[in-house]
Structures are given as C-alpha cells and as structure tokens.
Amino acid sequence: MAWDDERFLVPERVCGLIGHPVSHSLGPVLHNWAFQRLGLPWVYMAWDVGPDDVGRMMDAVRLMPVAGLSVTIPHKRAVMDYLDGVSERARQVGAVNTLHWHGTKLLGENTDVDGFLAPLEDTGRAFDSALVLGAGGAARAALAALQQLGVPDVRITNRTRSKAEEIASDFGVQAVDWDARAENPAALLVNTTSLGMSGRHIEESPWLAEAFPSDCTVYDIVYNPLRTRFLREARSAGCHVVDGLSMFIHQALAQFRLWTGQSFPVDLARELLLTHLRG
Numbered sequence: 001m002a003w004d005d006e007r008f009l010v011p012e013r014v015c016g017l018i019g020h021p022v023s024h025s026l027g028p029v030l031h032n033w034a035f036q037r038l039g040l041p042w043v044y045m046a047w048d049v050g051p052d053d054v055g056r057m058m059d060a061v062r063l064m065p066v067a068g069l070s071v072t073i074p075h076k077r078a079v080m081d082y083l084d085g086v087s088e089r090a091r092q093v094g095a096v097n098t099l100h101w102h103g104t105k106l107l108g109e110n111t112d113v114d115g116f117l118a119p120l121e122d123t124g125r126a127f128d129s130a131l132v133l134g135a136g137g138a139a140r141a142a143l144a145a146l147q148q149l150g151v152p153d154v155r156i157t158n159r160t161r162s163k164a165e166e167i168a169s170d171f172g173v174q175a176v177d178w179d180a181r182a183e184n185p186a187a188l189l190v191n192t193t194s195l196g197m198s199g200r201h202i203e204e205s206p207w208l209a210e211a212f213p214s215d216c217t218v219y220d221i222v223y224n225p226l227r228t229r230f231l232r233e234a235r236s237a238g239c240h241v242v243d244g245l246s247m248f249i250h251q252a253l254a255q256f257r258l259w260t261g262q263s264f265p266v267d268l269a270r271e272l273l274l275t276h277l278r279g
C-alpha cells in the first residue's frame with residue numbers, strides 16, 4: 001500500500017471520552033470525522049476508566065497533550081473534585097460532561113443543556129408547559145434548559161418519587177406522581193428515563209400510547225435506537241417528535257467549539273451517525 005502523504009496527519013493533540021463503559025459511544029466517530037474534515041492533527045479516543053481511577057486519569061490529563069475531554073456516566077460528578085473551576089451551568093445541573101482548558105486552568109462545563117435546547121429551538125415551536133419523565137442527570141440538564149427557554153409550567157415525574165421531589169425542589173418546579181403522569185399532559189413531553197434504550201428496556205415506553213395530548217411535541221433523549229417505542233407511538237398519535245441523536249450532536253458540537261474554536265456541519269454529522277448506527 002502506498003502512503004498518501006497529502007492526507008497523513010501525525011496527531012499532535014488528544015481529546016477523549018472517559019466513562020464506564022464507553023464502548024458504544026458515538027463520540028470517537030463524530031469527533032475524529034470533524035477533526036479530519038478540518039485538517040486538524042488531533043485524535044479523539046474513548047477511555048474506559050473505573051470509578052477508582054478517576055484521580056489518576058485526571059493527573060494524566062494534566063501531563064499529556066490533552067486538549068479536552070468528554071465525561072460520561074458514572075464520572076460526571078466525580079470529576080468536579082479534580083478541576084480548577086466549574087461553570088455556573090455545570091454547578092446548576094450538578095454534572096460536568098466536558099473538560100476544557102482556559103490557559104493553564106482545567107475547567108468543567110455542561111454542554112448537555114445547549115445540546116438539549118438546540119433541537120427544540122429548531123422546531124420553531126413555543127411551549128407553555130413541559131413534563132420531564134425521569135430523575136437522573138439528564139433530567140437535571142433538561143430542566144435547566146427548559147428554564148433557560150422560559151417555559152412557564154415545568155413538571156417532573158419519576159418512578160421513584162423521592163428523586164423527582166429532590167430535583168423539583170432544586171429547580172423550583174412541581175413533582176407529580178408517576179402513576180398520575182398521563183393526567184398531567186403538557187405541550188412538551190421529554191423522556192430522560194432509560195426506557196426504550198437498547199438492552200433490557202428496548203420495547204418499553206414511559207408513556208401510554210392512548211394518552212398523548214394532541215399536537216404536543218415529544219422529545220426522547222434516547223438515541224439508540226433512534227425510533228424508540230415512545231417516539232413511534234407519539235408519531236402515530238400525530239405528535240411532533242424530536243429524537244436524541246440531535247441532542248447528542250449538538251452537545252458534541254458545543255464541546256468541539258470549546259476545544260478547537262471551530263464548528264462542524266450538523267446535517268452531515270447526522271448523516272454520518274445514522275450510517276454508523278445502521279451498522
């Protein structure tokens with residue numbers, strides 16, 4: 001095989017993902033594609049880091065030419081202890097999903113909020129009410145985003161009510177009972193639970209097919225599979241649907257901007273990832 005000298009880039013800087021597990025992440029596909037498009041000699045890797053190794057990993061980040069990191073479950077809170085600063089937004093969400101440098105300072109940011117907002121703004125719709133299903137880290141990012149959007153009536157519901165109540169009190173919104181969720185319809189329904197995700201919950205939906213409010217917008221942050229049962233049933237009921245791949249791409253774009261100061265085209269990124277997900 002002959003080398004194509006024109007296209008051969010020796011990596012000079014590294015970005016990466018830390019989490020546990022990380023094997024199914026689309027991050028390496030997306031960021032490496034974007035680096036190559038821009039001719040940046042950077043590489044993005046996925047590092048499976050166990051909970052006991054976060055401190056050592058953060059030491060390594062300060063030693064190596066690491067330009068930035070994505071952080072996923074279960075380290076989004078733990079990394080905060082190893083940073084020189086955490087943004088107001090990441091503090092509000094209670095989670096960091098992005099590390100970046102400001103001079104010699106290693107800072108924590110949360111781009112899930114912008115990632116969540118961008119596809120909603122693209123719908124061109126206005127929402128006077130929203131119901132968030134689930135009460136994990138993604139629910140907190142969704143609530144921060146909905147408040148930033150100025151949605152006046154935001155509610156949260158979760159199978160384990162105490163978790164919904166804790167988040168509701170942090171954000172000053174109302175918690176409603178999981179069993180009464182269908183009696184709390186809203187202009188925007190958001191799934192942040194793991195129902196519908198590939199694996200054991202793949203054919204489950206957090207909503208009742210017959211209970212979608214007419215003309216509502218239904219947003220699933222799950223993106224694998226892309227068409228979850230929740231979204232399929234919402235579409236059949238005539239609702240407007242937003243899938244989780246859009247959020248994933250937009251949160252990654254916000255990271256990419258922090259690290260490189262440059263952008264990539266969202267539409268092409270979506271085509272790339274759809275091809276990848278179809279295998």
Ligand code: ATR
Nearest residue numbers: 133134135136158159160161163192193194195201
């Ligand atoms: P983790 O991400 O911590 O592993 P998870 O079990 O995947 O958590 O669940 C994430 C979210 O999906 C939680 O809001 C969870 O509700 P609980 O707080 O009650 O556990 C929700 N969830 C998971 N399985 C569910 C189910 N079968 N029915 C309703 N909600 C569910």
